[in-house]
Structure formats: C-alpha cells, structure tokens
Amino acid sequence: MEVGLNHYLILSAVLFCIGLYGVLAKRNAVVILMCIEIMLNAVNIALVAFSRYVVPVFLTGQIFAIFVITVAAAEAAVGIAIIITIYRRRESVDIDKFDLMKW
C-alpha cells in the first residue's frame, strides 16, 4: 500500500496523543517539558505532510513549521529557566509541589 497523507497524519496524531498523555500524567517537570516538545514535533510532521501532499510547490507548511520550531526553542529556554529557578527554591521538580500560585 502506497504511503500517503493519511499515514503521516495518523502518525502525527499518535505522537501528539502520547505527548498529551505525558503532559497530563507525569509529575517530573522536566519530563513534562519533553512531552511538550513531542507534541510540537507531532504538529510539525502534520504541517510538513500537508505541505508535501496538498501544496507541493508553495511550501507554506514548511514555513509554518520553521516558525513553530522557533517558538519551541524559545519555549524550551524559558521553561527550563523557570524549572531551574523553582528547583533552587524548593529542591524539587515534582509538579505536585509547585503550588506557588495557589491561594
């Protein structure tokens, strides 16, 4: 069977859901950040697959993927800075103990 757009979209959906499970279920903040990266990568696969199969000569999806990668890099830098700052204060990366913003 020829590999087409559907295959890539379903692979992207599977990766996205694995990442979503990790974000919801994990307690280690660094692992949650990793799972967010998985989700962003899944979205990128879908964008590039659309670009390849729907508009092969315009590359719109690939340009969108470049912007997603930019935002993901910024997000990773700030996210890890926040995690390390909280770790310094609390000696823990357990998300259940991050209740600073609870009143």
Add this chain to the structure above:
Amino acid sequence: MSSIVFWLLAIVTVGAALAVVVLRDVFRAALSLVLLFLTIAVLYITLYADFLAVVQILIYVGAISILIIVAVMLTRDVWHGSPPGKLRIPAIVVSVLLLGTMVYTVVSSKWETSSEPPLQPTTAAIGTNLFSQGGYVMPVEISAVLLLAAILGAIVLIRDK
C-alpha cells in the same frame, strides 16, 4: 521501498515517544527523546523537506536536547525518576479519546491532494518565500523579537539575586 522506510520510521518514532513517557529514569527518557528528534528529521527527508531536516537536527538534536539534558543533570531529582501522578487513568482516557477522534477525522475526510512533483531542493524556495514581497517578513521580525525576549527572560529568571 519508500513505504518500508516509512513503516520502519513510524515504529521507531512511536517506540521512542512511548519510551519518553514510560521510562522512569529521566536521563534515559531524554536520550530516547534525542532518538525521536533524529527519526523525525529522517521523516522530513522522506517528505522532501531537506532544509527542515537539517534545521531539525541543528535545533532539536543539537540545542534543545542539550538544554534538556543539562536541565536533567541540574535538577538532582534524577534518582527519584518520573513516577506517574494521580491523574494517570484520566490522562489515558483523554488521550485515547482524542486519538480516536483525530484518526476518525483524518480517515473520513477527503483531502484534496495534489499530484504535482514536490519542489526540490527547498532551501532557496523557502528563502524567497520568507523574504519576498507579500511573504513572511513581518513574522520573521516578530520571531526575532520573540527570541530576544526569550533570551532576556531566561537570563533574568536564572540570575542570582
């Protein structure tokens, strides 16, 4: 041939993603995340996105994975691992439901695929698309400001008072 490559890549990708979620050792999870990034770069090559594949290797495999591994080493909770929290069962239910919905939508939609051959190589075309008239000059400038803000934010957060 290309379908064999796709299935191999799909199996490795999903396996690596599952390993990130399932493994209790955070450092091993980070290493399988690197494997995931690499296989996604190869997936981009199968989709004729050569520039994006190189960008993926440079930024994800080169920069973000190093950042994450450094974060794992700085936060010494490595030895406690990453146990699943209280929300494990609801999380499984939510993600399986979302997966079912997405797969159903993808399979039942009629995508208007084009039979034109893909553009190759893509680097020059992406450059002209980004910077030409009516292109994406404004988003490029905004993402530059976003990166600057991210750098400043990270420095301010990390700095010792």
